[in-house]
Amino acid sequence: MGKGRHDMISTIVVYSSLLGNPSLPPHRPLIQLTCPELESGGYTNAPTYLPTGKIPSFKPITMSPKQAEKFLDEDLDITGNASCLDMHIQLCLCYDMPESSPISAGDAILSLKNGLEMLTRSLPWVAGQVVYEAPNKTHTGRMKIKPLGQTPTLIVKDLRQEPSDLSMEELRQAQFAFRLLDEQAIAPIASYSGAITGPKPVLLIQANLISGGLLLTVAGQHQAMDYPGMGQILRLLSKACHGQPFSAEEIAAANLPRYRLIPFLDDSYQPGPELYRRIIPPARPADSTQGPSANFTPSSWVNVIFEAVSLATLKRVAERDLSTHLGFISTDDALTAFVWKAIVRARISRLRPDEEATLSRAVNIRHLFDIPEEHPGMVTMCVYDTATLKALAGEPLGTTASRLRSELDHEKTRLASITRAAVTMLDRSTDKGILNYMGTIRTNIDLMFSSFSKVDAYGVDFNMGLGKPEAVRLPLPPADPGIVYALPKRPDGQVVLAMCLEDRDIEGLKNDRDFQQYGRFI
Template identity: 25%
Template sequence: MAFALSKSVLPRLLPAYKCARSIPTRPCTRPLHRSLLSRSESAPYFSRTLASLARGRTETFQIRPSGPQAEQEEAFRLSPLDLIVTQNYSTWALIFKLESADTAAIAETFKRALAATLGQCRHFVGTVEKGEGGSFSIVKKPDSTARFDVKWLDGPGDDFPSFAELERAKFSSQSLGDPGLLTIEGMSMASKRPPGTSPEVSGFQLTFIPGGMIFNVHKHHAVCDVTGTTSLVHQIADHCYSIRHGTPPPAWDEAFMDRSRFIPPPVDPKDQVQPPPPPPRHPDWLPCSWLLFHLPQSRVAELKQLAAPGDGTQISTYDALTAFLWRVMMRNRAQIYLPDLSLPAVFLESVNMRGRLTPKVSERYQGNLLCGGLSQLQEKQLTLGEVISEVPLPRLAAYIRQITAGVDARTLEGFLAAMTPVADVSAMHSRLDIFPPMSLAVTDWRRATMCARDFGFGRPAAAKQIADVVYENMMMIYPQRPAPEDSAAAADQGLEVVIPFETHAVDLLIQDPDMQKYFEFVGYEAGAP
């Protein structure tokens, strides 16, 4: 999760919670298993290495952008909105069904589509480099490339689940197994690469599995948010379709890469201020897991009715869902951390600003354009006791709506003004672990329509974030999966939500009567015991 916070807000986000214990925790990661013995050779738009692994076979290509600007050196200046975000990679896996296919031809289609896409979306190739006055830019040089791994795990000895098995498991990350098999080493979610370390901005992996394939997009979060990633995925898909069917290639608008609207004017060095030291990780966090739950469509309607005010006012699915889960999570976490229930409840959410500005910004914009909705900025904050039980659920849903509605163009303007004199904005990047264990941060990915485009060999059946780390207070609402062929299942497709909870006590949440009434537990997304 990543969004803009002004430095003046930070001191208000660290209430002194009284907890029953103070136990240091550690990232919930899984080891990455990869060993490449390679040789290189040249090809028209890529160079290639071959690797023999204990499981499957891998070919690694270095994709060079095609097109008229491929040989030019370019620098794409990053805005404060790009620098304030988490400094890790984000990895999105698109899972396809393949009845029978020429895997070599599909891999070739992806190579050509990636070269064409990177020739248009040119800030997705290269590295982040530091410039003058504390600025950072994505620098694309004539020899810049993006890594593309093609892996075959579809053989009888590879012991990887088939597409049919993944579908039966509702594509939970637990069913996919070791995330290291599906991600490029050094580009997983747990890989922290600050802008000052010249991180590569992207990488791609295509993995063939029995009856299907998984296409994984890795991008450094400084490049763009999930909406920008969706824009990139659509461009790749349209190029794949064009290559497969001989149709005209997709157009591209340079404005989708233009961050100038969100880059403040330079400040004289003598007027710059140094960023404050980063807050420490909150000491009371216990190791957590991410759990995947399914909410059938019929239950969505029931939740909305449960959270609806009595005056006939409409309530959104987001408000109802988030209010319900905030209440259930805090009620169960209170049994673990024993907090002072009179303290303010800390709630954060990331808000896509593209449609909240005048003029509006295109949904195809490939940059970070998020601001934070914060309970701490409300005139009257709800307490933990009120969130857990003391106010009706419709009041809690209305409170969330109030927080969301308060994020507007002035929020963004205030953030940019606060960041203008800061010598190095990246030093103030967002971290959720500074907040106490009874906090909740929500990100809504339902509009990330990565499965909407036909790649020429079909649409993805699911889009998943491949995680090898858990953010202990971050809840994610997944993009809705395409309706399955079975008509009964399609009618009740509903929503999927990833919820963090303390690993040693997950049964508290899974067996909660309210959760069991509305939600189906699907499996672990990360941090399985």
């Protein structure tokens, strides 16, 4: 393969220690394949090695740009055109693989490779990259999926030879705290786009071999998929690894024409107050009195575990003071309200009690537009709850949870029509930054909460022979305060939160007896 050619190939990165050959240095290249499009981007710039032995010889079949264009010129969902989503969402699935296991790493990787090939045959866009197509006579600018490789990149990294020598037992003892799961070590690409100088692949996977285990990190470009969408991709990939054919419904839902799944309003629509917080007004001139680090406060990511019994108790406590006209709340409502109130209590001593604070809550809106739940795109919108700090800190849990539930009553809140208005303005504008999921969130006062606890990441085994994952976590990204994620629920009902807050807020939570009664820091 010539150095100057941009052949589109599958990329597999494998280290020689996989072969168990003591005569080879651990990181010696065996066969090197080059994918120029990926060499400079994120963490995918590792050398690409291909072993012989357990993993059969892999002969890439390239697709010419002209051929690929027939299959890959896909407009993203209109919501995915928001530039604030230019990042990769990730999950790390932790599998037990004892040294005594009859299953070899080569067998596991081969299953993943075969599954990716089968997945791509039915969903060719998963092998593509997200690119911006500039405005022209027909549109105001579009995010599209364009050709990149024959299949999504699969990277295999052997960490057993690293000085840190992370082990499955060490992770288990630490309850898989993601302080041990640095994305620079275990993720195929950086989460935030500022660290990516190359292409932005739709899907990448990195299999990390550690002592006694395998950490499988999956990264999806957020403009192409939300977490429910990633969950669907994981399910289909696992099905493909088992050699099971996809149903016609699964293929149809995965390959829907995306851009107009949420219908736009007609030309007569003019924006009004319904778009407050969702559409960002033009930026005001920067305050010259503040330097770039004037508002910097040390922040960190932490994990907090909520066991099933704690979640059930929280829901029962909240149900004592229901005030929603809907007459019910979900466990997610109770957990979100509980965490939101606790964070407010941690902050209120340094803020004015009459200061208003806003919770931005990401919600799946597929059902509002009859979009199949199996559609693996980006179909999420945020709803907002605003109250004074004093009210939030003092009101019963059920009152807060009821208000959060009422925000999801789309008939009362007109969420469907507001969403249509927001995406109409996004379609009209050449500035794709006007739709911002963080809205006007101030990270030291407000909060962004996203729950993907319903994503069935614990149900996939990819036919690797390792069983289901023992834990599902996020790779540790750079600090980005004001965010809380509820990770996929474990089969026994346990939910783990990934929270990035200012360090002083974290200390406040650690000293909050009510919070400690239900949640446990790890």
